[in-house]
Amino acid sequence: MINLAPYWPPFGLTLTTPRLILRPIRDEEIPAAAHAALSGIHEPGRSPFSRPWAEAPAAQLGTNMAQWYWRCRANMSPQEWTLLLGIWHDGEFVGCQDIEAKDFATLKTVGTGSWLRRSAQGRGLGKEMRAAVALYSFDWLGAEVAESEAATWNQQSLGVSRSLGYELNGVTRASWGGQRQEAQKVRLTPATFKRPDWTLEVQGHEPTAQYLGI
Numbered sequence: 294m295i296n297l298a299p300y301w302p303p304f305g306l307t308l309t310t311p312r313l314i315l316r317p318i319r320d321e322e323i324p325a326a327a328h329a330a331l332s333g334i335h336e337p338g339r340s341p342f343s344r345p346w347a348e349a350p351a352a353q354l355g356t357n358m359a360q361w362y363w364r365c366r367a368n369m370s371p372q373e374w375t376l377l378l379g380i381w382h383d384g385e386f387v388g389c390q391d392i393e394a395k396d397f398a399t400l401k402t403v404g405t406g407s408w409l410r411r412s413a414q415g416r417g418l419g420k421e422m423r424a425a426v427a428l429y430s431f432d433w434l435g436a437e438v439a440e441s442e443a444a445t446w447n448q449q450s451l452g453v454s455r456s457l458g459y460e461l462n463g464v465t466r467a468s469w470g471g472q473r474q475e476a477q478k479v480r481l482t483p484a485t486f487k488r489p490d491w492t493l494e495v496q497g498h499e500p501t502a503q504y505l506g507i
């Protein structure tokens with residue numbers, strides 16, 4: 294494996310929880326990510342995402358994912374960044390947890406989004422990976438607010454938020470893939486965060502933080 298971390302520092306970042314490894318998706322891992330997504334993330338016709346990306350035809354999904362990963366990497370700057378963290382469980386790629394920010398230096402706010410393949414859902418892994426990025430954002434990046442949103446019917450996502458101490462932050466009506474959707478916004482601060490009883494292990498933080506202008 295070529296070590297690209299000296300050229301693109303986030304490739305050196307690894308977050309470890311009791312059951313999961315989170316690290317920026319590398320090119321050689323894109324097939325595993327596409328395979329996980331193709332195995333199914335949600336009920337057909339009921340996309341929980343603001344863009345219904347997982348409903349793309351099977352032959353197109355991997356291409357779209359690859360282009361999305363490359364676009365996010367290529368566009369990263371201290372003013373606007375998205376860390377796409379692949380989730381590894383027992384040596385298998387099971388999903389993705391994003392952290393994103395705009396004008397972080399001023400706002401000290403991150404947004405998050407996530408998905409797990411269906412076979413990995415409902416076992417507490419979604420909560421563990423969101424807790425990991427909340428810990429990383431608050432304790433390492435110095436964030437003061439973590440925001441997220443989910444369709445009002447998405448009890449899995451809202452369950453993770455509730456369980457970690459997020460507060461409800463209003464409902465907005467949005468067009469998700471051309472469909473009207475009521476989106477529940479949620480907000481977490483260090484004061485409301487129900488911290489897990491485990492410690493997050495972090496490797497490669499300094500070069501990543503410097504690269505993000507933090």
Ligand SMILES: CC(C)(COP(=O)(O)OP(=O)(O)OC[C@H]1O[C@@H](n2cnc3c(N)ncnc32)[C@H](O)[C@@H]1OP(=O)(O)O)[C@@H](O)C(=O)NCCC(=O)NCCS
Nearest residue numbers: 341408409414415416417418419420448449450452453456
């Ligand atoms: C959202 C998602 C990442 C959550 O991960 P998960 O592993 O399934 O959820 P967990 O097992 O960690 O559940 C976490 C909490 O939510 C609660 N929860 C889960 N499903 C629930 C449901 N249907 N109703 C009520 N609560 C629920 C759990 O009880 C748990 O709370 P607790 O620890 O207090 O008991 C995952 O379900 C997923 O990928 N869904 C499809 C994609 C998606 O919706 N992404 C988010 C878009 S906003």
